[in-house]
Amino acid sequence: MYSCLTNLLHIPPGGWKYTQAQSGLEIFGGDYYDLREKVRKHRQINRYQTGPELDQEIQEQICSKLSASARASFCRDCDTSVQTRALSLPDIKHFLVTAKSWVLKPSFVAQSEANRRAEICASCPKNLPISGCRACQNLIKWTIGLIGQRSTPFDEKLGGCEVCGCGNQAQVHLPLSILAKGNTPEMVYPDWCWKLKPAQEPVFHQSPSGNQPMAPAG
Secondary structure, three states, X not given: OXXXXXXXXXXXXXXXXXXXXXXXXEEEOOOHHHHHXXXXXXXXXXXXXXXXXXXXXXXXXXXXXXXXXXXXXXXXXXXXXXXXXXXXXXXXXXHHHHHHHHHHOOEEEOHHHHHHHHHHHHOOOOEEOEEOOHHHHHHHHHHHHHOOOOOOOOHHHOXXXXXXXXXXXXXXXXXXXXXXXXXXXXXXXXXXXXXXXXXXXXXEEEOOOOOOEEEEOO
């Protein structure tokens, strides 16, 4: 177990900074991901070890420098093992119900809303790598294919939702009315989830060409 940050979007007291032990350099970032990239580049240039342990070392150092009260607010205990979300038969059923609803009436949320959702997912502890059988992995790839060329600035940080098993890279673009089709009582989303706090954004129907959005749904 180690201390990690509860939410990567919440700025901890003292800001985003990390001191590299070997060089003594204090590195600052505009946000967590900016800090992480600067630390990674510094290690790479100086040929210091860098790999999967990078996030753990950065977050553990940040938490270790906080007061007890701040640590209780900004940090939590994390497992050193890499967690994944294995797809199951109920996940596949959920996917098929959702996909059927979408195919009947293809539509997407506005780009600004997709970006907002993706930023929340990127910092969520329930955003995990998806694992499972080859057929299950193909479903995820097919789901991502549905959104075409759509993307967000956070795509490389998106995995799958631990709650619903959905591919986050795809679901952030879909209307809640579609995503809700496959929900079950067993799916309990965290309080900060965008599915519980939706923004009032227009929904665009897919155009016949699949390239340009049509007018917002009424």
